[in-house]
Amino acid sequence: MTSRTDPSSLWLACPECEAPCRNRALPAGAELRCTRCGVRVKIASGRHSLQPAWAFATAGLFVAILANVEPIMTFEVAGDTQSNHIVSGVTELARQGYGPVAALVCFAGIIAPTLHLAAIWYIASACCLRRRWPAVHRVAVLIEMLEPWNLVPVYAIATVVAVVKLDMMGTVDWKAGALWILVLSLCSLSAAQAFDRELVEERLEALK
Amino acid sequence: MTDTARLQWAQAMVVTGIVLYVPANVLPVMTMSIVGTVEPLTVLGGVEELYDSGLWPMAAVVFLASIVVPFLKLVSLSWILFMHGKPVLQRQRSTLRRIVHSIGSWSMVDVFLLAILAAVGQLGALAGVKAEPGGFFFAAVLVCSLMAAEFYKPRMIWQTNSEQTP
Numbered sequence: 328m329t330s331r332t333d334p335s336s337l338w339l340a341c342p343e344c345e346a347p348c349r350n351r352a353l354p355a356g357a358e359l360r361c362t363r364c365g366v367r368v369k370i371a372s373g374r375h376s377l378q379p380a381w382a383f384a385t386a387g388l389f390v391a392i393l394a395n396v397e398p399i400m401t402f403e404v405a406g407d408t409q410s411n412h413i414v415s416g417v418t419e420l421a422r423q424g425y426g427p428v429a430a431l432v433c434f435a436g437i438i439a440p441t442l443h444l445a446a447i448w449y450i451a452s453a454c455c456l457r458r459r460w461p462a463v464h465r466v467a468v469l470i471e472m473l474e475p476w477n478l479v480p481v482y483a484i485a486t487v488v489a490v491v492k493l494d495m496m497g498t499v500d501w502k503a504g505a506l507w508i509l510v511l512s513l514c515s516l517s518a519a520q521a522f523d524r525e526l527v528e529e530r531l532e533a534l535k
Numbered sequence: 536m537t538d539t540a541r542l543q544w545a546q547a548m549v550v551t552g553i554v555l556y557v558p559a560n561v562l563p564v565m566t567m568s569i570v571g572t573v574e575p576l577t578v579l580g581g582v583e584e585l586y587d588s589g590l591w592p593m594a595a596v597v598f599l600a601s602i603v604v605p606f607l608k609l610v611s612l613s614w615i616l617f618m619h620g621k622p623v624l625q626r627q628r629s630t631l632r633r634i635v636h637s638i639g640s641w642s643m644v645d646v647f648l649l650a651i652l653a654a655v656g657q658l659g660a661l662a663g664v665k666a667e668p669g670g671f672f673f674a675a676v677l678v679c680s681l682m683a684a685e686f687y688k689p690r691m692i693w694q695t696n697s698e699q700t701p
Binding site for chain 1: 670
């Protein structure tokens, strides 16, 4: 089988249902859809650069550090205060004997988002710097696997709900961490959006 | 892994998910004790509490994300798996699978919420949040439906009983 976006190949496999679709050159902005399931097989996006994705991923990685280090909120009841981090939820659940739930939170809230950004950063840098770095194809597969697990935006919503809930019982205050979580979700969404798979495959193909 | 094994794994995961959906919604997810009053909260109880305090948009988000989405996901997956091999409605099944895939992760809201509340609610007798077994079942339902969607590849929708590929 040839690469999915090898511009010279006659047939492309649909990324969804794997039906063969006839390849043709597209004018800018046009797209090729699978005749069987209707999913987009190829698009002439008109993007020429992966630098936006690279920039968002770099910013995101820095913000990820801040989002994990800064406290998210403080909660006060009758003079006693308590603040939290993303990781303190994980350790607390583990301490209470809910190890698997803690592992799920740790993976979807910390590990997967960071790895996802790091993988985008790695591929985008390789493409932008035109370097033949090792294991690029494996990392590209990793990005697709991790994308549904990058749940920082969901975490941001959960933070808002938590603040609303706690507000009924005591005094809650936002801390810098909450803002960083919001910025981190924007960064990862933008990086994923700007990370054009076809452009990446084309660039990687050219580096071979 | 053969496609038959994939199908069987996916079916097993969906059935497990449906079974666990019951305790996930009946058992309390957490106990909140604030200044003496101890209050066990189920997922639906948490939604009700938000609604009662007049925050209905918030209640709607949590209700959709943690009750409607997991339920719809399990129902859609069962239907897709039940229809496996039949040469009808394949395009609809394909679209449905994509929708389910993209909204599926929103049910994580409740798990994250539990983690955040457990972390801040450590003020001894004044305010304590304890995780309860419901949270475990809820997370298990989530993982089961995710695994089922992972095992059943979208291309398998297009297989018919007459031409099974190994």
